[in-house]
Amino acid sequence: MYHFFLASILLSPLPFGANRPWAWSLYALLMALLGLVFFVQVLLGKQKEPVRIQPMMVSLILFCIPLAWGLYQLSGLAPPTWVHPFWGLAAEQLGVPVVARISVAPQETWTALMRLGSYGLVFFLSLQFHRDSHKAALTFKALAYAGFAYAVYGMVIYLGHFDTVLWFDKWASKDVTSTFINRNTYATYAGLTLLASFPLMFSIIESSLHYGVSSNFGRAYFFENVLLRGWFPLLLIITVLSALLMSQSRGGFMSTVFAIVIFLFILLLSRKTKHTKGLLWLTLFIVVLAWFVLAQSVDRLMDRFDAMSIESEGRAMVYTLLDKSIAENRWLGMGYGSFAESFRLYRDETIVGFYDKAHNTYLENSFELGQIPALALFLAIAWSAWVCLRGVWVRRRDWLYPALGVAASVLVGTHALVDFSLQIPAVAFTYALIMGVAVAQSAPTRKI
Secondary structure: OHHHHHHHHHOOOOOHHHOOHHHHHHHHHHHHHHHHHHHHHHHOOOOOOOOOOHHHHHHHHHHHHHHHHHHHHHOOOOOOOOOOHHHHHHHHHHOOOOOOOOOOOHHHHHHHHHHHHHHHHHHHHHHHHOOOHHHHHHHHHHHHHHHHHHHHHHHHHHHOOOOEEOOEEOOOOOOOOOOOOOHHHHHHHHHHHHHHOHHHHHHHHHHHOOOOOOOHHHHHHHHHHHHHHOHHHHHHHHHHHHHHHHOOOHHHHHHHHHHHHHHHHHHHHHOOOOOHHHHHHHHHHHHHHHHHHOHHHHHHHHHHHHOHHHHHHHHHHHHHHHHHHHHHOOOOOOOOOOHHHHHHHOOOOOOOOOOOOOOOHHHHHHHHHOHHHHHHHHHHHHHHHHHHHHHHHHOOOOOHHHHHHHHHHHHHHHHOOOOOHHHOHHHHHHHHHHHHHHHHOOOOHHHO
16 A cells, blocks of 8 residues: 555656646545545554654644635635625626625635645655655655656756657746646756655765765765765766756755755754765765756756846736735635636736736735635644654654755745745645655654
8 A cells, every 4th residue: 555655646747747637636536545545454453553643733733724714615604794795796697696605716615625635645644654764765765766757757858859748749838847837846846856865875975984084085985985886876866956957947946955955954953963074075076066067057047047037027016916915805815726716806907917826825825715724724834844853853863854854845835935836736745745754754763
């Protein structure tokens, strides 16, 4: 069951990041069935005792708040003063009674709740499956290999000028997007798989630092051992980093860099490793090598940074309008998942182009759910990251996994400020998988 679960998450990027109705519906059904099978096996004694959820009780309660509020937005139980005026106008135009709801687009709200529930199930199942550190290592290894495969595919398509996504012609970005449509979405996925590849190098680094790096012999031994034993993990890291740069995603690149910096900062601050100089040497080596190989890609990325002001101006106007809209309806929201339909009621002639996403997940969720349920959702994720951060200090071994959970949260949380990658199912599934591993490996072994 574990292997089937892992394979399904690794394959989720294949159908355009699972960002199609049939794909996210299939995955929601699949995760529900896996959850049901897991509970049946626990009741029959065929599964180990479930991981205790006490450390995650705060996140669980917070996560249930937006789910419950979304269901209430769908119901016809809200007082007449709470429902959106749109329903009264619809009843007048149709000449028949309609069920008045808070949500402007009930069908979209149902879909959003289904997707959010499936993300929660992925996290829960990942939490249960990864109490064993060997499975945790296998999952990160498999995720790193999957990221490598998707990166190679994306670079072959890009460098070969095929301009396709699977067997379809590209209709959006012409840069490296792998099996995703949007380059920013792929950049977030590439960043997550890049983080997942770090454990592959860690044991090699530790053994290579046997003589330290203060002497010429120690440095020579370090680099020779890393290159001989770690050539494939090193190739994997450079390949995924190359694909990330070739995606030309400014937000994805900066978010990944920030996440890696936070990861290294946690390692240095926690003093879990005695060989901090070696880690810094290896990091510098990877950065210099990748920068040398990808100089042309870096130039193009810098060009996109130079052109950022024009695009940012349009988004800034959307953000300003959203702030005003949220202030007018801060408690009830417009209906979870209804942004594409409800934003049309607020946009004016200053907004140019079509916006089915706000390019800021925090503002979009606040607009749809209302501020309190949206804040509960954000805090549920933040609390999980806090559990991981605390786990770095609590664990005596395998503390690298919770540290990567914090870094992954920083990556997706930062990128969510300027884009919608976390709203793409494959990215959300991958993040939930990583966080399940990280949280499961955050508690002392005797308490798991």
